[in-house]
Structure formats: structure tokens, C-alpha cells
Amino acid sequence: MIASLTLLCVAAAIVTMGPRLHAASWTRQAPRLGIFTWQAMTVSAVVTVVLAGVTLLIPMTALAGDLGAIVHACAVSVATAYGSSVFLPGKLLGALLAGVVPAWVTVCGARVLMSSWWSRRQLHRSLSLVTEPDAALGVVVIDATAPAAFCVPGRTGQIVITQGALDCLSPPELEGVLAHELAHLRGRHNAAVALSQILAQAFPRVRLFKVATQETRELIELLADDAAVRRVDRVSLASAIVSLAEMKAPRAAMAMAQDAAALRVSRLLEPGPPMEPWRYRIAASGALAVVVVPLLIAGYPALCAAISDLCNIP
Amino acid sequence: MRPFGELEAAIMRELWERGEPATVRDVLASLSVSRKLAYTTVMTVMDNLHRKGQLTREMNGRAWLYRPVRSRAEHAAALLQDVLAESDDRQEVLMHFVADLDSDSVAQLRSAVEAARRRAEQDRGGAG
Numbered sequence: 001m002i003a004s005l006t007l008l009c010v011a012a013a014i015v016t017m018g019p020r021l022h023a024a025s026w027t028r029q030a031p032r033l034g035i036f037t038w039q040a041m042t043v044s045a046v047v048t049v050v051l052a053g054v055t056l057l058i059p060m061t062a063l064a065g066d067l068g069a070i071v072h073a074c075a076v077s078v079a080t081a082y083g084s085s086v087f088l089p090g091k092l093l094g095a096l097l098a099g100v101v102p103a104w105v106t107v108c109g110a111r112v113l114m115s116s117w118w119s120r121r122q123l124h125r126s127l128s129l130v131t132e133p134d135a136a137l138g139v140v141v142i143d144a145t146a147p148a149a150f151c152v153p154g155r156t157g158q159i160v161i162t163q164g165a166l167d168c169l170s171p172p173e174l175e176g177v178l179a180h181e182l183a184h185l186r187g188r189h190n191a192a193v194a195l196s197q198i199l200a201q202a203f204p205r206v207r208l209f210k211v212a213t214q215e216t217r218e219l220i221e222l223l224a225d226d227a228a229v230r231r232v233d234r235v236s237l238a239s240a241i242v243s244l245a246e247m248k249a250p251r252a253a254m255a256m257a258q259d260a261a262a263l264r265v266s267r268l269l270e271p272g273p274p275m276e277p278w279r280y281r282i283a284a285s286g287a288l289a290v291v292v293v294p295l296l297i298a299g300y301p302a303l304c305a306a307i308s309d310l311c312n313i314p
Numbered sequence: 315m316r317p318f319g320e321l322e323a324a325i326m327r328e329l330w331e332r333g334e335p336a337t338v339r340d341v342l343a344s345l346s347v348s349r350k351l352a353y354t355t356v357m358t359v360m361d362n363l364h365r366k367g368q369l370t371r372e373m374n375g376r377a378w379l380y381r382p383v384r385s386r387a388e389h390a391a392a393l394l395q396d397v398l399a400e401s402d403d404r405q406e407v408l409m410h411f412v413a414d415l416d417s418d419s420v421a422q423l424r425s426a427v428e429a430a431r432r433r434a435e436q437d438r439g440g441a442g
Contacts, residue, residue: 130390
């Protein structure tokens with residue numbers, strides 16, 4: 001009972017405090033660790049709730065197997081260690097958290113993955129009619145004058161660039177754009193987006209998941225920029241961002257997109273110092289703790305019961 | 315925009331490559347090089363494309379002459395616009411290099427980039 005309650009408190013803490021990471025600036029210095037931390041918090045929030053349900057149910061499952069007196073005694077001691085609720089509401093809540101939550105996440109996951117697979121397939125088919133592969137660049141070129149570049153991830157992932165973009169970008173700018181898109185494909189950045197998307201769709205009321213999705217989207221762009229500046233100089237990449245933005249027909253743009261692009265450009269032009277190693281280590285341990293602590297809380301009573309005399313199976 | 319079906323795509327490609335109006339029989343002759351197709355199949359699909367507004371046709375003697383409403387480049391431009399418009403919150407489908415910006419912020423960013431470029435060139439000049 002105590003373990004279950006503690007786990008529920010931990011989950012509540014992650015869900016309420018998690019979105020505050022949005023204000024931290026270190027995620028922009030270390031985008032990979034930032035993405036990992038957001039993913040750790042969202043996954044852990046769900047896993048912790050499920051674990052709370054499992055610990056509520058433990059006596060029922062442990063006592064179900066009638067495998068002799070020793071095992072029985074062991075099971076009783078495990079059940080006592082968890083101090084699990086013998087009341088029906090506790091069992092019901094346990095079944096709800098341990099059964100319904102994973103099932104719902106699975107359903108939403110299948111829905112998100114299927115729909116993005118389908119959209120990508122449609123997109124590949126539409127594009128194949130109006131694009132020509134350019135083997136030298138490793139891209140497909142779409143016969144359009146508007147300058148644009150994007151990539152379609154997946155098993156048959158490809159980088160798509162318009163003829164207009166090829167015409168207006170300088171060679172280093174072009175190389176920067178391609179390196180950026182290649183980093184998206186190689187790094188499977190879409191998987192991080194999809195994971196946060198699944199949880200955001202499964203639990204639309206939970207703000208943490210919405211913030212995590214938005215942050216993940218922004219951070220994968222920074223991560224891809226970081227990969228690109230290993231190949232080209234920072235000013236060329238920044239210039240490519242502006243070139244592709246300014247050649248487009250002006251449209252009502254969202255404030256969020258403005259900020260994201262401005263952040264990318266200023267980060268390329270005035271790179272801050274890298275994150276200090278000690279701060280990096282603290283942040284990384286924090287992210288790990290978010291994952292490990294709930295597992296420890298859930299496992300601790302079992303561990304205690306296991307090392308008690310009753311469970312010393314000869 | 316829904317993608318063309320497989321045969322629809324082959325027909326559109328054929329008509330774009332020809333660059334001139336063609337009858338069902340012309341298209342059938344070209345497509346039959348690589349596969350076996352019935353005249354009625356091609357006729358039905360081309361008729362569908364006409365109904366969907368992708369092809370126009372005019373009577374020439376006893377046969378319809380078909381021609382794409384939009385050129386390949388026009389189709390590409392329309393597709394691109396469609397794809398990018400709905401891409402902004404579907405990054406798992408498509409990751410766009412840079413989202414839409416309004417002209418003010420683009421101008422601001424451009425001047426920042428040019429300033430940085432001048433600084434970099436001065437540094438290089440100073441070093442060299």
C-alpha cells in the first residue's frame with residue numbers, strides 16, 4: 001500500500017513539475033540530453049502509474065499460485081511487505097492502472113504509428129511522380145520553383161529538395177541543408193517525436209505530454225543543426241535557414257515557428273559555451289533518476305521480502 | 315491531395331512526357347511496352363482523370379484527345395504547397411527544414427547573418 005501511494009505521488013510530481021524543464025536553458029546547449037530527459041519524464045510518468053497499479057494487485061497474483069507451503073509463506077510475506085489493500089476498491093484501482101493504462105497507450109500507439117506510416121506512403125507515392133533522383137547529392141529533386149527542403153523519414157527515408165532551392169542556395173548552404181536533413185534521417189528523430197506524440201494523444205489533458213512534444217520538436221532541429229555544423233561553417237547554415245525562409249511567399253506564420261527559427265539562427269551565429277561537465281552530469285543523473293527511482297520504489301518491498309527468512313527456499 | 319493510383323500515375327507521366335494531346339490508343343500503345351493492358355481499362359482510368367479535373371479532352375475526328383490540365387511543374391508546385399501546409403504538426407511524417415516566417419523577422423535574421431558573415435571575413439582577413 002505504501003509503495004503504491006509513493007508511486008502515485010512520484011507520478012504526480014513528475015507530471016506537475018516536469019513542464020518546468022521548459023524554462024531551463026541547458027536543453028538548448030545539450031539538445032540530445034534534453035530530448036532524453038523529456039522522453040524519460042513522459043515514459044516514466046506512465047510507467048510509474050502502471051507500477052502503482054501492479055503493486056496494488058500483488059497479493060492477488062502472488063497468492064493465486066498454490067505452490068506449497070513455502071511459496072505460500074513467501075507470497076504472504078510479499079503481500080504483507082506491500083501491505084496491499086484487501087478491499088475491493090484498491091483491487092479495482094490496481095486493475096485499472098495496471099491493465100487499462102497500458103492497453104490504452106498501446107491502442108493510441110498503434111493509431112499514431114499506423115496513421116503516420118500511411119501518410120508517409122501516400123507522400124512517397126505522390127512525390128515519385130514529380131521528382132527525379134539526384135544520385136550525386138543523394139536526394140530527390142522536385143520540379144518546383146518555390147525553394148524548400150524537407151525529409152520524409154521511415155525505412156525508405158528520403159531527402160526532398162526543390163529545384164528552386166538548388167538554384168538559390170550557395171554550395172556551402174546546400175551542404176548544410178543536406179547535412180541537417182541527413183541527421184534527422186540517420187538519428188531517427190521521428191521516433192522521438194512519435195513517442196511523445198503517442199502519449200500526448202493518449203492523455204490529451206496532461207500538460208506534461210503536450211509540452212514534451214513541443215520541446216522534442218524544437219530540440220531535434222537543434223540536434224540536426226549541431227550535426228550539420230560539423231560539416232559546414234555556422235554562418236552558412238544560418239544563412240541557409242534565412243535564405244529558404246525569405247524566398248517563400250509570405251504567409252501568416254505562427255509565433256512559435258518564428259521563435260524557433262530565431263533561436264536556431266542566433267544559436268548558430270553566437271554559439272554559447274558548451275555545457276559544463278558537472279552540470280551535464282547532474283542533468284544526466286536527474287534524467288536517469290526519473291526512470292530508476294520508480295522501479296526501485298516498486299521493487300523495494302519485494303526485495304525486502306525476498307531476503308527475509310520466509311523466502312529462503314531450500 | 316490524394317495521390318494518383320498506380321495506373322493513373324503512369325498515364326499522367328506518359329502525357330506529361332509526350333507534351334502533346336493523345337488518344338487512349340496512343341497512351342495504351344506506350345504503356346503496353348512494359349505491361350499488358352486492356353483498351354477499356356485505360357479508357358476508364360483516363361475518363362476518371364477527366365472527371366476529376368486532371369485531364370481535359372476535345373473531340374478529334376472520332377476519338378477524344380486528352381491533355382493534362384496542369385503541367386508537371388504546376389502539379390509539383392501544388393503538391394508541395396499542400397504537403398508543406400499540413401506538415402507543421404506532423405513531424406513524424408515530414409521534417410521541414412524551416413517553417414514559415416513573416417517578412418519582418420526574416421529581414422531581422424538576414425541582417426544578423428550578414429553581420430556575422432562580415433565579422434567572420436574580417437577575422438579571416440586579420441588572421442591572413
